[in-house]
Amino acid sequence: MISKTSTTTFSSAILRSDREPVKILCGDVRKKLKEVQDKTFHTCVTSPPYWGMRDYDHREQIGAEDTLTEYVENLVECFREVRRVLRDDGTLWLNVGNTYTSGGRAWRAADSKNKGRAMSYRPNTPMGLKPKDLIGVAWIVAMALQSDGWYLRSDIIWHKPNCQPESVKDRVTVSHEYLFMFSKSESYFFDQEAIKELRADGLGRKNRRSVWTINTEPFKDAHFAVFPRSLVRPCILAGSPVDGFVLDPFFGSGTVGVVAIETGRNCVGVEAKPEYVEIARKRIAGSAPSLFYGISLSGGNSHTP
Numbered sequence: 001m002i003s004k005t006s007t008t009t010f011s012s013a014i015l016r017s018d019r020e021p022v023k024i025l026c027g028d029v030r031k032k033l034k035e036v037q038d039k040t041f042h043t044c045v046t047s048p049p050y051w052g053m054r055d056y057d058h059r060e061q062i063g064a065e066d067t068l069t070e071y072v073e074n075l076v077e078c079f080r081e082v083r084r085v086l087r088d089d090g091t092l093w094l095n096v097g098n099t100y101t102s103g104g105r106a107w108r109a110a111d112s113k114n115k116g117r118a119m120s121y122r123p124n125t126p127m128g129l130k131p132k133d134l135i136g137v138a139w140i141v142a143m144a145l146q147s148d149g150w151y152l153r154s155d156i157i158w159h160k161p162n163c164q165p166e167s168v169k170d171r172v173t174v175s176h177e178y179l180f181m182f183s184k185s186e187s188y189f190f191d192q193e194a195i196k197e198l199r200a201d202g203l204g205r206k207n208r209r210s211v212w213t214i215n216t217e218p219f220k221d222a223h224f225a226v227f228p229r230s231l232v233r234p235c236i237l238a239g240s241p242v243d244g245f246v247l248d249p250f251f252g253s254g255t256v257g258v259v260a261i262e263t264g265r266n267c268v269g270v271e272a273k274p275e276y277v278e279i280a281r282k283r284i285a286g287s288a289p290s291l292f293y294g295i296s297l298s299g300g301n302s303h304t305p
């Protein structure tokens, strides 16, 4: 692992020569990605903090901006830097959540099952919206990235059968999130075969559909929502070749690093909070290339996620 003060410029050649499949850079993503050379990664798979949903309690945290406009501008700036470090044929898989206006509440209590729910601040209601409005943040971010030059290629619905129950009585319970797929250029690397799904009649496989039904996966060491590995796996398989380079600029507990190892890819994660870097380091140290990876190496690129 590299030191927190390193000023090394990372390129795929340097990363490969180090023979460590996962590296973690600790600090603000907008600064740390400056250490990475242009066009290093095949794909980026990530989930930034959602606006006003969690207090990660660090100075440069994204997600705690007073206004939605500032949040969107910050994300656009982060992902502009991501675009620079992606290869020209690279892709971005972005999971970002929708939120409701806080209805004038100034804080939110923790609950016994979800300590990360506690918030010492709540964002203001954006201009033009009303209390209880669904803000549509996910689509606002997607449109802003598209305007900034990304090609928006797919809106995938992540359907969560084991979603959090909600105490609401005047709307349906939210059981999905968006996973947007963007590309840097008009044509790009996409291993369609690697993520095909079974046909309903069981006779062969068909092109992957845009609704993915995947349960959330608890991870006891983190007080925030972690990616389920089954959500990350198809993104990495379709977005990078075996031994390719994957980026997660909001690394958290390091799920993308774990799946990179399982699928035989290299990964760089950026995470602002040193405590989370430690959690990710320990988690990654305990993961190993899976049987699945062994099969994929002997059988070419024919993965089944």
Ligand SMILES: C[S@@+](CC[C@H](N)C(=O)[O-])C[C@H]1O[C@@H](n2cnc3c(N)ncnc32)[C@H](O)[C@@H]1O
Pocket: 027, 028, 029, 030, 046, 047, 048, 049, 050, 056, 060, 061, 062, 222, 224, 225, 226, 227, 249, 250, 251, 252, 253, 254, 255, 256, 270, 271, 272, 273, 276
């Ligand atoms: C939703 S969590 C990511 C969880 C991750 N996908 C996982 O599976 O564990 C978002 C992460 O972004 C980090 N973060 C927030 N602002 C950041 C910034 N400016 N630079 C880098 N990381 C940041 C938070 O500390 C948090 O760990």
